[in-house]
Amino acid sequence: MAGIVGYGAHVPRHRIKVEEIAKVWGADAPSYKKGLMLREKSVPPPDMDTITLSVEATRRALIRAQNVDPKDIGAIYIGSESHPYAVKPSGTTVAEAIGATPDIHCADFEFACKAGSEAMFVAMSHVDAGHMDYALGIAADTSQGAPSDALEFSAAAGAAAFIMGKENLIAECVDTHSYMTDMPDFWRREHEFYPQHAGRFTGEEAYFATTKGASNALLKKSGMKPADFKYAIFHQPNGKFPQRVSRELGFTQEQIDPGWLAPRLGNTYSGASPIGLSATLDVSDPGDMIFMCSYGSGAGADSFIWKVTDRINEVRDLTVRTHKLLDENVTYIDYGTYAKFRHKIKKNY
């Protein structure tokens, strides 16, 4: 089966702490930190959006892909719920920036937080079907959270890009499963700035039930059990949800640790589990099995089983590791700067 020949991530360097947001709204920071297991989140500066994040991540993926000519990439799919334009694709700009135009298929994907894994799935399927040698699946978001809403403490920015191919794989996709029901747990209508959600319903009936549905189906289909995997990554709207769902499915904290980024990255929506995969690949060894399950409100989940190849040792450090993006060159900002960066201050023009 096809798999990943190059991967890369990007996270903006700006961060805001839970305490800084809580201070403005009179919220109880310790209860948010404990209840959601969040410490801080990334914030995109004014010149960064889904397109620029995607370009940064894709450039790193091309470095790790080594000898892939962008002209040989037959498709570019970007999954996001913050495409900068309502009408005009994000993918065209990214494809142009990396030199992949004009002989390329392009589409922007949307399915709340699983748009990124959809882009990966479809890109990989094209390669698997022999339609093209390489295809690019990108997960990127500059997430929206309404001021004072619980989401404001988590909604963050980041991207991961995956070049899919059939040869020189870093990780082979062993199997996948997609699971979906009509579940109105989280939505943003046209012309609205911020999504709405349904509190605990969004967790219990939507996130947990759907994530378990997709995960258990893939485990059953593959005949594998949680102990067969070295690592696992789950969608992470906060720190707590992936920790709980992984435990309930039978995975351990050690298995999720490398890709469990939400406590200090926040919720990068479409980017969440794909960025977690990039961080997990960074520390994987040849032969390691990785379980991954995205989640998108609405609601659905895509689960994947990846098998890491020998090539990981060769490409891992050709560019920056994801944890380094989180650890280094971090700038903390106050709420005023955050409000300016996120265009929350109204002006007359």
Next chain:
Amino acid sequence: MRDVCIVGAGMSKWGEVWRRSFRQLFVDAATAAIKDSGVDHLDSLYVGCMSGGLFAQQEHVGAICADYLGMAGLPAMRVESACASGGMALRAAFIEVGSGVSDIVMASGLEKMTDVDGDGATAALAGAADQEYEVFHGATFPGLYAMMAHAHMAKYGTTSEMMAAVAVKNHHNGAMNPVAQYPFEITVEGVLNSVMVADPLHILDCSPITDGAAAAIVTTEEIAKKLGKPYVKIIGSGVATDTIALAQRDDMTTIKAATIAADRAFKMAGKKLSDVQFTEVHDCFTISELVILESLGLYEPGKAGPATLAGETALDGKFPVNSSGGLKCKGHPVGATGVAQAIEVFKQLTGQAEGGRQIPGSPKVGMTHNMGGSGASSVVHIMEVA
């Protein structure tokens, strides 16, 4: 007036019940009550429901409940008195059977509250207050009860620990109730460290938002005997109202409507307070339970807090209060609460309380107190073993 009895009861599971709709919750409780009682028909139906419209966009509650019970054609009527709607539905059924108009009447209550968000629920509940003189100026129910709590603390020295002790006791009881929304124990420290909602009330001083339904079969003693099932007699029913706005009351540290409703119920029953061995009261907030116990005359003003702290109102105390877990732990689907209180007294008097929460000593007389708003309506029922 004829003797009136409760001969069977049923409740839906209470909680955030996302997979059961407004009508399904009612049918769950109603069919359980019919089965429990063994009746083969109903003559009429009352449904206590505060706000089917604002919570579930469903009015015409009597008709939809009769319809989905498979009994279209049945006389059916919704009863509304805010959070006292359930108790009022029971009173309506009591009067209908007692007067001889009907022989078998279902008294039920229903609320589906989690289909709206927190702001929507707060706004719907605020309809039980005085919109023009309270709500439009920013008052919410936690805010109104917080003011009552402050007044009670200032006048009588009631403390946050005393209020927390109410929540801790009710959770201890409710942990044994299979339909309770939050069937687990909490601690005084846990209450005091929980998020502040409206000073001095923490979130664990407040009853929750709940989906749930409750139904009881009200009938004559003759029919109850024929059915051969355990039954209790309703011997007193009293209702009173008060000013709807808290600011219009002479004293914020007492609930006058509770005092008057209880007097009326005892007068009808021909009993006195000392004849009663336990009660279910409307603990929508922890301070409410203390104020109500004092308003009912069970404790002198200012004494309910220390008594609760001393364990007097515990399941094995000298006067158990809220053996069901109360609104705090069992949940508070507002229209259903009053009926569920009566069901708890029915179960206790017939020895059917589950999970180890049966009050020791085979109590003979129990009472319920159900309240609307910040105390502008109160309904009290007194029941006795048959």
